[in-house]
Amino acid sequence: MLQNRLTAWLLRPVLSLLALCGLLSLAACGGGSGAPNNPYQPGPSSPPTLVVQPASLNAYAGVPATLTIVSGTGPFTAFSDTPAVLPVSQAVAGNTVVLLANQVAADTNVRVTVRDALGQSQDVAIVVKPAPLLNNLTFAPSGGDCGSDLCSAQTGTARVVALAPGGAPLVGRQIRFDVVFGPVAFNTGNPAQPQATTVTVVTDNAGAAVAVVQALANSTTQPAQVRATDLTTGNQQIANFTVVNNTNAAQSPIVVVPSNATITGPDKNTCSTGFRVDYYIYGGTPPYTVQSTFPQAVSLTNNVVTASGGFFTAITNGTCVKPLTFTIVDAAGKQTTTQLTNDVGTIDPVAPPAAPALAVTPPTMADKCVAPTGGSPAFAGKTYTFVITGGTASYNITAIANPGLNPGSGVTVTPNVVSADGGSFTVTTTPASTAATDPFAGKTISLLVTDVSSPAKTVTATITCQ
Numbered sequence: 001m002l003q004n005r006l007t008a009w010l011l012r013p014v015l016s017l018l019a020l021c022g023l024l025s026l027a028a029c030g031g032g033s034g035a036p037n038n039p040y041q042p043g044p045s046s047p048p049t050l051v052v053q054p055a056s057l058n059a060y061a062g063v064p065a066t067l068t069i070v071s072g073t074g075p076f077t078a079f080s081d082t083p084a085v086l087p088v089s090q091a092v093a094g095n096t097v098v099l100l101a102n103q104v105a106a107d108t109n110v111r112v113t114v115r116d117a118l119g120q121s122q123d124v125a126i127v128v129k130p131a132p133l134l135n136n137l138t139f140a141p142s143g144g145d146c147g148s149d150l151c152s153a154q155t156g157t158a159r160v161v162a163l164a165p166g167g168a169p170l171v172g173r174q175i176r177f178d179v180v181f182g183p184v185a186f187n188t189g190n191p192a193q194p195q196a197t198t199v200t201v202v203t204d205n206a207g208a209a210v211a212v213v214q215a216l217a218n219s220t221t222q223p224a225q226v227r228a229t230d231l232t233t234g235n236q237q238i239a240n241f242t243v244v245n246n247t248n249a250a251q252s253p254i255v256v257v258p259s260n261a262t263i264t265g266p267d268k269n270t271c272s273t274g275f276r277v278d279y280y281i282y283g284g285t286p287p288y289t290v291q292s293t294f295p296q297a298v299s300l301t302n303n304v305v306t307a308s309g310g311f312f313t314a315i316t317n318g319t320c321v322k323p324l325t326f327t328i329v330d331a332a333g334k335q336t337t338t339q340l341t342n343d344v345g346t347i348d349p350v351a352p353p354a355a356p357a358l359a360v361t362p363p364t365m366a367d368k369c370v371a372p373t374g375g376s377p378a379f380a381g382k383t384y385t386f387v388i389t390g391g392t393a394s395y396n397i398t399a400i401a402n403p404g405l406n407p408g409s410g411v412t413v414t415p416n417v418v419s420a421d422g423g424s425f426t427v428t429t430t431p432a433s434t435a436a437t438d439p440f441a442g443k444t445i446s447l448l449v450t451d452v453s454s455p456a457k458t459v460t461a462t463i464t465c466q
Contacts (some may be wrong), residue, residue, distance in 0.1 A: 029268025153283030169207025182224020358391030
């Protein structure tokens with residue numbers, strides 16, 4: 001009994017040591033229900049830093065702008081320190097903060113604070129600037145056939161006023177007008193491109209910019225929208241109206257674009273030649289017949305236009321007209337007019353270079369103008385050649401024998417008219433067949449050459465007969 005107790009007492013430390021080793025072995029092998037204690041495993045990552053771009057910007061009243069959240073932990077919130085000037089939605093949808101500033105009288109500093117879900121925040125400095133255009137783009141039809149709406153084929157005006165913060169007009173400001181949608185276009189006043197969906201107009205002394213809007217002929221009734229944009233600030237305004245179909249022959253007017261075309265010549269003495277103008281016809285009841293008050297002043301093509309939106313063409317021919325009027329008559333007997341002005345230019349004409357002096361080569365010649373034959377007739381004629389240069393072609397040649405020759409003798413010039421500079425002519429003496437003595441001896445043959453300039457230039461060549 002004592003021996004058993006002694007054995008148990010001696011084994012107790014050994015068993016404790018074995019139990020401790022077992023626990024250490026389990027820990028080394030990853031045993032147990034807890035997370036492993038791995039010194040080589042990286043610790044938890046840091047949250048991303050909140051970054052908003054841009055860090056500062058200029059925002060114009062009435063012009064949308066955005067801030068983009070580049071990094072951070074969503075969801076995000078945004079706050080404005082001056083919500084009366086720049087209100088923002090507190091709950092941010094996605095990673096974009098939309099800004100739309102209210103109108104201000106002067107530049108106003110606003111701070112927008114963006115926060116993420118971890119409490120990080122970033123401030124963005126924003127300068128709200130006054131907008132030159134504010135709820136003042138208006139549209140008005142030119143006629144009252146369709147009330148305040150625009151009849152098909154008719155015109156109206158889009159008008160906007162650009163004002164400085166103090167209310168002073170902005171003069172010379174570029175305003176771009178765009179067709180957003182609808183069967184309309186802007187009249188440009190340019191014969192080469194009479195209509196366009198975008199035009200840029202400079203404001204006048206009152207700060208107003210006006211664009212003429214043309215509705216397409218026979219278009220169906222539908223809404224239309226035009227937009228005005230201040231090109232300096234990007235501030236925009238829109239105007240909505242309705243285009244009303246108006247194809248009744250008793251109501252739909254005939255519209256011609258352009259209503260008047262003015263062409264000028266190259267200088268103060270000359271009107272245009274060969275310039276083309278296309279006139280487009282809308283409305284009324286096709287086909288249309290076109291006539292002009294001065295048919296010889298232009299070349300007219302397509303004088304019968306078969307459909308609305310078609311065109312006829314006038315080509316200038318150098319005739320000055322101030323103005324020439326085209327009369328357009330539709331199938332229902334309605335008519336309208338359009339004009340073409342072909343006037344002289346504003347530049348002094350360039351004087352043509354002076355023609356070189358008129359000359360005949362050789363200018364003089366001395367010779368025995370006949371040759372003895374030793375038979376009957378006793379003398380034969382001779383031929384002399386002359387060349388004309390300078391002056392203005394063509395040239396007329398006249399031969400004069402002084403004093404007069406005996407009967408039957410004469411001088412022949414071939415040809416009497418020389419057509420080109422550098423051309424030549426011949427002079428042939430013809431003695432009478434019965435002449436017993438030289439009929440040309442002591443005579444002078446004068447050759448008078450005259451060109452076609454105004455006043456005419458003349459030169460004389462001579463043959464002195466010995």
